[in-house]
Amino acid sequence: MMLRRSFDLTNLIDECALMLDSVFANDMDREAFAARFADFAAADQYLPQVTDLGSKILSYESESFLPPEPSLNKSNLFFVVGNPAPESVRRGCMYAYEGAGARQHRFWKVLHSTGILSFSELDPDAYSPDEKMQRLFAGDYASPFNVHIIPFFSLPSPPGGKWGGVVGLRRLFGRGFAQIVSAEHEVVRQLIEMLARDGDCVLVLQKDAYLAMKPATAPDYDVLTLRTTPLVSHYGRAGVKLMCIPPTRLLYSRVTRTTLVSLARKGAMSAGE
Numbered sequence: 001m002m003l004r005r006s007f008d009l010t011n012l013i014d015e016c017a018l019m020l021d022s023v024f025a026n027d028m029d030r031e032a033f034a035a036r037f038a039d040f041a042a043a044d045q046y047l048p049q050v051t052d053l054g055s056k057i058l059s060y061e062s063e064s065f066l067p068p069e070p071s072l073n074k075s076n077l078f079f080v081v082g083n084p085a086p087e088s089v090r091r092g093c094m095y096a097y098e099g100a101g102a103r104q105h106r107f108w109k110v111l112h113s114t115g116i117l118s119f120s121e122l123d124p125d126a127y128s129p130d131e132k133m134q135r136l137f138a139g140d141y142a143s144p145f146n147v148h149i150i151p152f153f154s155l156p157s158p159p160g161g162k163w164g165g166v167v168g169l170r171r172l173f174g175r176g177f178a179q180i181v182s183a184e185h186e187v188v189r190q191l192i193e194m195l196a197r198d199g200d201c202v203l204v205l206q207k208d209a210y211l212a213m214k215p216a217t218a219p220d221y222d223v224l225t226l227r228t229t230p231l232v233s234h235y236g237r238a239g240v241k242l243m244c245i246p247p248t249r250l251l252y253s254r255v256t257r258t259t260l261v262s263l264a265r266k267g268a269m270s271a272g273e
Contacts, residue, residue, distance in 0.1 A: 002023065002183040003016065003017070003154070003180075003183040003187060004016060009066050010068060011137075012063050012065060013061050013062070013089065013092055014061070014063060015061060020055075020056050022179070023179050029175075033176070034053065043162065043163045047157075047158070050086055050156060062155065063092075063151065064148075065136055065148065066148050067146050068137060069139055070146035073271055074270075075270055076145065076197065077116070077145035077201050077267065078195075078202045080151075080152050080188065080203065080205065080209050081152065082205065082206040082248065083151045083169065085159050088129075091130075095108060096129035097129070098159070109123070110252065114260035114264055115144070115264030115268070116144075116145070116260050117141055120142075143267075144264055145267050150188060152184055152206055152209035153166055157172075166208055170208075185209075185213065192235065198237075198240065199240075199270065201240070201242075202235045203243050203244075203263075204243065204244045205247050205248050213235060215233055215234065215242075218231070218233030219231045219233065226255060229255060231243065243259065
């Protein structure tokens with residue numbers, strides 16, 4: 001197995017291990033990766049605290065949120081996002097801050113304002129990132145769904161700069177990136193296949209993730225289309241909807257907000273709320 005990735009129902013942090021021999025064919029490629037990784041890790045103060053590069057294994061911490069006690073009366077909504085920020089992983093708080101830590105992340109505000117998930121009637125910023133996580137795992141929030149938040153790529157990367165986001169992972173792994181995509185998709189596929197029921201929705205917010213997950217008959221990723229409408233297909237079987245919307249940095253876009261509001265209304269009707 002190229003990638004070992006745990007999912008813990010009681011804890012945000014997932015332990016991961018990547019077998020480098022399965023990604024890089026020879027010592028030269030592994031040495032080149034190690035040199036790139038040194039620059040990668042030096043680009044963010046938190047990365048060295050959540051990663052450990054050995055000669056054959058890259059061990060690291062990632063994150064995901066899976067509801068500990070999902071309701072059978074609610075459908076599942078799977079957010080499949082890009083990859084974590086090192087600071088969020090180190091803090092144990094998903095989508096903690098943005099803007100170099102200047103403000104709490106917009107993710108929770110958008111979920112609150114569209115009816116997807118609310119911690120209370122208050123603005124989500126009334127709660128610290130730690131308090132949000134405590135409420136999530138205690139089930140102390142309102143939602144018409146069992147909300148799951150799953151990074152498609154498990155390895156954290158800096159929020160910006162040369163090594164930022166998924167683009168940074170592509171640069172880091174080089175020719176091995178396609179194998180990383182395949183390994184990550186297999187892990188995510190198995191998880192969703194285990195949890196999903198007919199009527200559920202998989203909502204993808206990252207291009208590479210969508211291209212890996214979409215069936216052959218689904219529309220291709222198209223930025224112009226995504227300005228006005230989500231890309232819609234199915235995932236695995238006809239009863240599980242696959243939708244793609246713009247990435248998290250565009251959470252305030254009209255198509256994202258309209259899609260989330262529509263999903264929240266349908267979810268509330270289905271749950272009888």
